[in-house]
Amino acid sequence: MIIAERKPFAEIKDAVAPYEKVLVVGCGTCVAVCLAGGEKEVGLLASQLKLARGQNGKASQIGEITVERQCDLEFIRPLSETVAAYDAVISTACGAGVQFLAALPEMKPVFPALNTTFIGVNEEAGFYTERCRACHQCYLGLTGGICPRTMCPKGLLNGPCGGNIRGKCEVNPDRACAWCEIYAKLEGEGRLGLIEAILPLHAHGRSTTPGTVIHPAYKRRYGAHE
Amino acid sequence: MSKLKEALAGGKFPIVMEINPPKGVDLKGMLAPLQGLNGQVTAFGIPDNEHAKMKLSALAAARLVQEAGAEPLLLMTCRDRNRLALESDLLGAGALGLENILALSGDFVSLGDHPDAKPVYDADSVQLLQIARGLMAGHDSAGLPLKGSPQFCLGAVLIPEADPMAPQLLKIKKKLEAGVDFFISAPIFDLEKLRQFKKLLGPQEVKFLACVKVPKAEEVEQAAQGQHRKVYSLPPEVVQELAGNDPEEVLLKGAALAGRLLRQIREEKLADGVYVKAKGKVELMAKVLEAAGA
Ligand code: SF4
Numbered sequence: 001m002i003i004a005e006r007k008p009f010a011e012i013k014d015a016v017a018p019y020e021k022v023l024v025v026g027c028g029t030c031v032a033v034c035l036a037g038g039e040k041e042v043g044l045l046a047s048q049l050k051l052a053r054g055q056n057g058k059a060s061q062i063g064e065i066t067v068e069r070q071c072d073l074e075f076i077r078p079l080s081e082t083v084a085a086y087d088a089v090i091s092t093a094c095g096a097g098v099q100f101l102a103a104l105p106e107m108k109p110v111f112p113a114l115n116t117t118f119i120g121v122n123e124e125a126g127f128y129t130e131r132c133r134a135c136h137q138c139y140l141g142l143t144g145g146i147c148p149r150t151m152c153p154k155g156l157l158n159g160p161c162g163g164n165i166r167g168k169c170e171v172n173p174d175r176a177c178a179w180c181e182i183y184a185k186l187e188g189e190g191r192l193g194l195i196e197a198i199l200p201l202h203a204h205g206r207s208t209t210p211g212t213v214i215h216p217a218y219k220r221r222y223g224a225h226e
Numbered sequence: 227m228s229k230l231k232e233a234l235a236g237g238k239f240p241i242v243m244e245i246n247p248p249k250g251v252d253l254k255g256m257l258a259p260l261q262g263l264n265g266q267v268t269a270f271g272i273p274d275n276e277h278a279k280m281k282l283s284a285l286a287a288a289r290l291v292q293e294a295g296a297e298p299l300l301l302m303t304c305r306d307r308n309r310l311a312l313e314s315d316l317l318g319a320g321a322l323g324l325e326n327i328l329a330l331s332g333d334f335v336s337l338g339d340h341p342d343a344k345p346v347y348d349a350d351s352v353q354l355l356q357i358a359r360g361l362m363a364g365h366d367s368a369g370l371p372l373k374g375s376p377q378f379c380l381g382a383v384l385i386p387e388a389d390p391m392a393p394q395l396l397k398i399k400k401k402l403e404a405g406v407d408f409f410i411s412a413p414i415f416d417l418e419k420l421r422q423f424k425k426l427l428g429p430q431e432v433k434f435l436a437c438v439k440v441p442k443a444e445e446v447e448q449a450a451q452g453q454h455r456k457v458y459s460l461p462p463e464v465v466q467e468l469a470g471n472d473p474e475e476v477l478l479k480g481a482a483l484a485g486r487l488l489r490q491i492r493e494e495k496l497a498d499g500v501y502v503k504a505k506g507k508v509e510l511m512a513k514v515l516e517a518a519g520a
């Protein structure tokens with residue numbers, strides 16, 4: 001899922017300072033799971049804003065609403081009407097959700113409440129780690145299920161750099177060297193043959209942003225080439 | 227053919243001395259070793275923003291070394307340039323007659339002095355070797371033909387004390403497959419480790435230079451406290467000899483030690499040559515060579 005962290009409160013407060021009526025819009029999917037932008041966090045942010053604005057003696061109205069997913073039109077379309085009563089919107093979705101929301105017709109100025117960080121996993125309560133850089137060319141089948149582009153900070157494709165020390169990464173000695181892990185895993189499984197051949201340069205052309213994926217079943221509908 | 231390639235091929239035990247491109251454009255310190263030592267040294271190694279610290283361009287420095295009448299060995303990392311830049315710099319090197327290239331991944335940006343810079347690593351060191359081989363064969367990495375192809379003598383790095391060793395051996399194999407002409411090792415202080423590594427490597431067609439280094443006082447103190455975190459180790463007798471001295475003294479004693487290691491490596495034929503890291507300081511380099519009886 002997509003992992004995000006909440007921005008410092010002062011930054012959010014300052015961004016919406018010029019607006020009297022502010023709606024905080026939460027997202028019930030990834031950012032709710034990583035405790036950054038779900039219904040609970042929306043409630044917390046709204047109370048913080050009310051409190052801070054109250055202390056400044058400023059009349060204000062802070063509304064709250066959380067939708068299932070902000071990256072899905074089906075869930076955000078009704079917000080075009082909801083925002084009529086407000087001057088600005090704070091979105092606690094990931095960057096994708098914020099943009100989709102901001103592009104709705106009749107939308108008010110939208111401000112992000114989160115810094116979107118990575119595609120990752122929920123290791124333990126409140127503990128998330130990165131796993132994928134969405135590189136458009138997944139190597140996991142060759143590398144024992146350990147991503148060489150993400151878990152190795154240099155994204156090397158052909159084995160470890162010279163910097164690992166006793167299997168720890170040169171960049172962060174608290175982390176294992178991804179290539180030492182890949183090797184050990186494949187060795188244990190008797191599958192080292194998979195990484196013997198030199199992998200060619202990565203095709204970065206495919207990941208020129210912004211990316212588009214059209215499901216094969218829908219290619220005709222969107223006039224995409226088969 | 228470069229002097230380095232010739233010396234390696236002829237079993238002449240080349241000595242490559244590392245110099246330091248300045249942070250700035252004052253060239254005096256960088257070029258000082260050239261006047262003093264040119265006769266005793268086969269080539270001068272030129273780091274490429276070593277430790278991810280921004281310095282004068284290694285390519286420009288290599289040209290300056292060449293103009294001063296010495297032979298450069300240009301280090302080239304994958305950290306700061308994408309494939310276009312790597313290839314055009316390689317062509318630039320080729321056109322300037324800079325033949326000796328050492329391909330490296332490069333220390334990560336966050337360890338250097340521009341920690342917020344974008345790390346590139348569009349190629350890795352194996353792929354960089356392949357790119358250079360491709361240019362030599364007359365085409366770029368996109369398969370397009372060149373008008374005139376460069377000639378290189380291509381090097382790569384190996385780590386005699388790598389732990390675990392097996393993933394490193396895989397990388398060495400790939401570097402060989404990519405067409406490396408010679409290797410340079412990580413610094414080595416413990417010759418027993420080098421002997422073991424040589425045995426492990428088996429009979430090699432490809433030559434390698436062992437790296438001897440003048441250690442810094444800081445590094446020696448870390449080792450004395452069991453805090454040394456490097457891809458090479460300082461054996462107890464080295465730590466004992468150097469620890470507790472003032473920093474200048476450590477450098478002088480360290481240079482004498484590096485010289486002794488150099489001599490022993492040559493006498494025992496533990497490598498086909500040496501790469502000397504002596505802080506880019508001509509006095510220390512001279513001391514290394516003197517102690518080596520070179
Ligand atoms: S190789 Fe890594 S970054 Fe690329 S898609 Fe697979 S997991 Fe993601």
Ligand code: SF4
Nearest residue numbers: 152161169170177178
């Ligand atoms: S130590 Fe391993 S994980 Fe870290 S940068 Fe080098 S190869 Fe990648």
